[in-house]
Amino acid sequence: MSSTLSNAVRPDDGVDPTMRPGRLRPRRDAQAPARRGRLGPALLILPALALALGIFAYPLAESMWRSIADPQPGVQNYQWFAASAANWAVLGRTLWVAFLSAVICLALAYPYAYFMTISGPRLRTALIVIVLIPFWTSLMIRSFAWIILLQDTGLANQVLSWMGLGPFHLIRNTTGILIGMVQVLLPFMVLPLYSAMKNVDLRLVQAAASLGARPIVAFTRVFVPLAMPGVVSGSLLVFIQALGFYITPALLGSPSQMLISQYIYVQVNGQLQWGRGSVLGVLLLVATLLLLGLLALLMRKSRRAAGDEGGLL
Amino acid sequence: MPDKTPGAGTRIDVKNVTKRYAKSTAVDDVSLSIEPGEFITLLGPSGSGKTTTLNLIAGFTELTHGSIEIDGQRVDHVPAHKRGLGVVFQHYALFPHMTVAENIAFPLQQRKTPKAAQAALVASVLQTVGLAGYQDRFPKELSGGQQQRVAFARAMVFNPRALLMDEPLGALDKNLREKLQLEIKRIHQDVGRTFVFVTHDQEEALILSDRIAIFNNGRIEQVGTSADLYERPASLFVARFMGESTVFKAQVSSNGSDWHMDFHGSTLHGPVTSTVPGKGALVLRPEQLRVAESRADAPAGSAAVPVQVIQNIYLGSGHKYELRLPDGSTGIVRTPLTERTSLRPGDSAYVHWPAHQGVLLEDNDLVSTT
Ligand SMILES: Nc1ncnc2c1ncn2[C@@H]1O[C@H](COP(=O)(O)OP(=O)(O)OP(=O)(O)O)[C@@H](O)[C@H]1O
Ligand SMILES: [Mg+2]
Numbered sequence: 001m002s003s004t005l006s007n008a009v010r011p012d013d014g015v016d017p018t019m020r021p022g023r024l025r026p027r028r029d030a031q032a033p034a035r036r037g038r039l040g041p042a043l044l045i046l047p048a049l050a051l052a053l054g055i056f057a058y059p060l061a062e063s064m065w066r067s068i069a070d071p072q073p074g075v076q077n078y079q080w081f082a083a084s085a086a087n088w089a090v091l092g093r094t095l096w097v098a099f100l101s102a103v104i105c106l107a108l109a110y111p112y113a114y115f116m117t118i119s120g121p122r123l124r125t126a127l128i129v130i131v132l133i134p135f136w137t138s139l140m141i142r143s144f145a146w147i148i149l150l151q152d153t154g155l156a157n158q159v160l161s162w163m164g165l166g167p168f169h170l171i172r173n174t175t176g177i178l179i180g181m182v183q184v185l186l187p188f189m190v191l192p193l194y195s196a197m198k199n200v201d202l203r204l205v206q207a208a209a210s211l212g213a214r215p216i217v218a219f220t221r222v223f224v225p226l227a228m229p230g231v232v233s234g235s236l237l238v239f240i241q242a243l244g245f246y247i248t249p250a251l252l253g254s255p256s257q258m259l260i261s262q263y264i265y266v267q268v269n270g271q272l273q274w275g276r277g278s279v280l281g282v283l284l285l286v287a288t289l290l291l292l293g294l295l296a297l298l299m300r301k302s303r304r305a306a307g308d309e310g311g312l313l
Numbered sequence: 314m315p316d317k318t319p320g321a322g323t324r325i326d327v328k329n330v331t332k333r334y335a336k337s338t339a340v341d342d343v344s345l346s347i348e349p350g351e352f353i354t355l356l357g358p359s360g361s362g363k364t365t366t367l368n369l370i371a372g373f374t375e376l377t378h379g380s381i382e383i384d385g386q387r388v389d390h391v392p393a394h395k396r397g398l399g400v401v402f403q404h405y406a407l408f409p410h411m412t413v414a415e416n417i418a419f420p421l422q423q424r425k426t427p428k429a430a431q432a433a434l435v436a437s438v439l440q441t442v443g444l445a446g447y448q449d450r451f452p453k454e455l456s457g458g459q460q461q462r463v464a465f466a467r468a469m470v471f472n473p474r475a476l477l478m479d480e481p482l483g484a485l486d487k488n489l490r491e492k493l494q495l496e497i498k499r500i501h502q503d504v505g506r507t508f509v510f511v512t513h514d515q516e517e518a519l520i521l522s523d524r525i526a527i528f529n530n531g532r533i534e535q536v537g538t539s540a541d542l543y544e545r546p547a548s549l550f551v552a553r554f555m556g557e558s559t560v561f562k563a564q565v566s567s568n569g570s571d572w573h574m575d576f577h578g579s580t581l582h583g584p585v586t587s588t589v590p591g592k593g594a595l596v597l598r599p600e601q602l603r604v605a606e607s608r609a610d611a612p613a614g615s616a617a618v619p620v621q622v623i624q625n626i627y628l629g630s631g632h633k634y635e636l637r638l639p640d641g642s643t644g645i646v647r648t649p650l651t652e653r654t655s656l657r658p659g660d661s662a663y664v665h666w667p668a669h670q671g672v673l674l675e676d677n678d679l680v681s682t683t
Contacts, residue, residue, distance in 0.1 A: 077540075088486075201404075201406070203404065203406055204403065204406050204408060205394070206373050206406070207400065207402060207406035207408075208408075208419070209372075209373075209392070209393040209394040210371055210372075210373075210393055210394070210398065210399070210400040210468075211394075211399075211419050211420035211423060211425055211467065211468075211471070212394050212395075212397070212420050212423035212471065213394055213395075213419070213423050214394055214423075215392075217423065218394070222408055224408045226409070226410060
């Protein structure tokens with residue numbers, strides 16, 4: 001048999017119901033009627049667009065401008081940043097803490113989300129509610145609660161000492177920041193993971209078994225790659241949010257180990273150095289964009305398999 | 314590539330297998346012996362337990378009772394990945410993140426086939442299914458029929474003990490389906506493996522199968538060749554499911570050698586060949602029946618029942634009559650062109666047949682038409 005033969009029985013203008021979206025696109029003229037009605041919906045996005053421009057694009061442009069114009073025009077603010085190792089350390093620490101938050105969230109959320117996909121509807125609802133509980137209390141209150149729980153004489157250390165461990169310093173350091181951030185950010189990992197996992201066709205795992213794959217192989221070679229978009233979007237959400245955290249590191253971290261948002265606050269509020277604060281913001285943005293670009297490069301292959309439908313990147 | 318010796322297939326024995334779910338019994342005490350190299354089709358209406366039976370054989374589902382043996386060895390507690398059976402799914406189940414070549418190589422990797430041998434096997438099986446040159450496409454970049462071929466290639470490439478297929482052609486259009494039916498039949502003849510095929514399309518079952526198992530309500534009603542099922546149906550369900558039939562229902566009495574029924578004033582009778590049911594249903598195929606304009610035109614000694622003509626359709630090769638029986642049910646008769654009548658819709662007529670013909674079955678319909 002030949003592939004041309006099987007094509008011959010198919011009408012050529014994409015009406016074959018067995019055709020999956022992919023290579024063959026409808027002919028251009030088939031799209032014409034849809035194009036006419038496109039202006040209306042376009043108008044409807046205007047409010048959101050205006051809001052986005054107002055609260056995002058304008059301040060961003062302002063920051064960029066100030067980084068080279070405040071207090072006087074020139075690159076002195078960038079020179080100030082580059083000259084001090086302590087500045088680099090803050091940027092590096094911020095990226096590192098955000099990365100660790102994403103990794104820890106992923107490690108905690110992956111089994112959790114997987115369990116959600118295989119459990120019944122009632123248990124699943126309960127699991128979602130549990131993960132969303134942090135959203136119902138204020139960030140401030142939660143951070144103070146952590147201080148009480150995690151201080152050297154707090155409940156956590158009491159429990160550890162009953163088990164013959166500790167005491168450990170759990171706050172005023174990176175550990176404290178991570179505990180606080182992971183708790184806040186966990187839902188942002190669980191939810192995208194769950195939504196990616198529930199879309200994985202578990203029959204594919206069954207098919208892998210029928211082809212001789214042991215359960216662990218079927219899981220790692222079929223389930224894990226197919227759930228990968230959830231890992232990527234969850235990790236990005238957590239990582240990017242973690243970069244900008246202020247309250248949690250301010251309350252649970254140590255002033256000697258500042259993160260960049262605290263440092264910006266110090267520059268702008270404490271020393272009225274708007275230009276330096278802006279440089280910190282701009283450099284954080286650049287570093288983040290570089291990382292995202294790298295990730296997008298790595299994701300190329302899976303995008304083709306997904307029929308170019310695209311994910312977050 | 315699969316062993317080419319004819320009859321090199323595997324024997325599968327399903328013994329008194331039951332599968333119960335919380336609210337239903339999907340498979341109810343099913344027994345089925347599948348011979349080595351046989352092409353057997355599980356045929357039945359939706360929800361009759363075909364997929365469940367196939368999944369039990371494949372090892373995707375745990376059985377509640379009974380046992381399954383492959384080549385005489387019990388496998389009901391052997392996990393799917395150790396049963397060595399190839400499975401083709403209705404939804405293809407191709408791995409979307411792997412290319413065609415990677416999909417087909419997957420079972421070979423699990424079996425630690427050397428890399429070079431893998432490449433050769435993949436190329437050769439792609440040739441067999443007519444997809445040479447497609448190895449670097451992703452499943453999304455293929456048409457439904459092409460995806461189906463890849464699924465078939467992937468299930469065949471590791472030379473499985475038997476190939477199980479669950480409505481593999483169900484999602485394809487008619488032309489393509491007919492083409493692939495012939496290809497599957499050819500490949501079955503070439504490789505001589507045991508094929509277990511699920512469909513609810515009676516015509517597809519007739520084209521492909523050596524034997525057909527008719528499923529109804531989680532049970533097997535009958536297993537046999539197409540001719541067995543058509544000429545000697547074991548139940549009213551099978552008679553109706555396999556082709557057209559005319560059914561005469563009435564109380565049956567027996568004198569030991571012959572049975573009799575009084576069908577709305579017409580006496581029908583025949584020789585006793587098995588247990589005579591109380592409520593009987595005499596089944597006749599359209600080719601066994603003839604139509605006459607009056608009782609006198611029917612041969613002496615034949616059975617005859619008065620009917621009303623609903624339609625008389627000229628088919629080129631002959632005539633097809635639709636008739637209203639005295640109990641209100643519909644009868645179907647096909648006659649060759651040589652036996653033309655001038656009957657028109659609304660006319661009274663007689664349907665008749667040589668008295669010994671027909672199969673007497675138990676009338677187990679829940680609602681009787683009489
Ligand atoms: N996982 C399950 N849980 C509960 N009931 C099930 C399950 N799988 C199947 N059943 C029930 O078992 C019966 C048989 O289902 P099965 O899928 O075997 O039918 P089928 O003959 O393959 O039908 P179809 O032609 O529609 O595919 C159905 O009544 C179905 O509702
Ligand atoms: Mg089915």
